Amino acid sequence: MTPVSLEAAARRVMRFVRYLWSRRYDWQGKAVGSLIGLAGGLFGVVTGAIVGHMTDILLRQGRADRALVRYLENPGPHDIEECAPGAASFCALATLLALESKERRRRGGLLGVESIGTAALAAETAAAVFGLSREFLPALESYSRVAASMAPRLNRDLLAESLAARRAKAGDGAALAAALSSLARGAGAEELAREAAAILDPAGAARSAALRSLPREDDPWRILDLPKGASIDQVKASFRALAVRFHPDALSGLGEDREREAAAAFRKIESAYREILRSVEG
Incomplete structure (x- = not known):
């Protein structure tokens, strides 16, 4: 074999190794399960399959959460999985509004539910505005919980800009702005809702300003x-x-x-x- 063919073969091997590493989250859980199965015989095969499946789910969830954190820290064209385009940024904005309104919500109740949690409230609102069934609520609540945990670091304007861009084809900026405004209680939350509305629905924001x-x-x-x-x-x-x-x-x-x-x-x-x-x- 000539030096040239050896070098080409080495490059192919390295590409294959890099591919395997890039897909590590897809096989790590299964590998763990296989090792357990080999160690325990037939019973171990069943146990290993279950453990491998659960490990796979945890690894995928961890990867999705890290991608979501990167997106929320710097909203832009990140590759994140969403229930609907813009769902993550909407949940983040809804969570910020719910947190701003928390004291008022405790006193008077919001949307008729006094005890509803911040993440659940944001998720319910998102499901309603995007027309999603209740099976998507766990994912929406996950977006909201992550957003709540990093609220001080979130850039509200960038989130609203990203939401507007992701929903541009749908043309539902006015509905999104109205849904966010419905969560606002108190001066701070109302100001945040107005800022988001100015980006999501500029014409509607101008009309509201005129009315004020x-x-x-x-x-x-x-x-x-x-x-x-x-x-x-x-x-x-x-x-x-x-x-x-x-x-x-x-x-x-x-x-x-x-x-x-x-x-x-x-x-x-x-x-x-x-x-x-x-x-x-x-």
């Missing part, structure tokens, strides 16, 4: 956000801007109560504009 700034004043000048005595041009410009911002068509899809509130605010803006024009024009 609806005019509550009775003074027509303050309603139009103008100093008293502003020029006609300023009055008209402010009215046009507010009319566009609070027009009912621009704030549709918010639910009947919020839409009625927006329509009332729009009428108040129109009334303030007419009142100022009458006072200025005499």
Whole structure:
């Protein structure tokens, strides 16, 4: 055999060894079971098969958990197994919201269940929003427990960005944002929910922001956000801007109560504009 063929054979052997090592989690458990079986005869074969299977499951779970931790620490195009695209990042965000809301949840109950655990709550919410059956709850709870254990290290914005990217084809950003918002209790959690919604559903977040700034004043000048005595041009410009911002068509899809509130605010803006024009024009 020539030196060239020896070198080629050595390379093939090394590639095979590397392949075996890369697949070590697939055969380590079975190897342990085989050794036990060889040592114990027929009874050992059965026992070894059971132990090997259980070891295989544990090794696979350990590998999956490590991949999940790497993904949650740095959300991006990691190769992780999920019940549905984006399930891991959603569970992580839901867990963070549940943790932020924990004290309020203890006092008043959340989603009608006072004693539900953080991981279980996040998993139930994820199953509902992704349309998953209850058989997926253990996996969803696993995502949530891992996220809870590393909560201080999680980057909320990156998780929301990753979730938006993984669900881009589904186009359900508004539903995801609404599900996360339903978990928020207290200022900290509500702020986190708004930040996530701005990434998952930018249009909906803009509508919600507009609703939060609806005019509550009775003074027509303050309603139009103008100093008293502003020029006609300023009055008209402010009215046009507010009319566009609070027009009912621009704030549709918010639910009947919020839409009625927006329509009332729009009428108040129109009334303030007419009142100022009458006072200025005499």
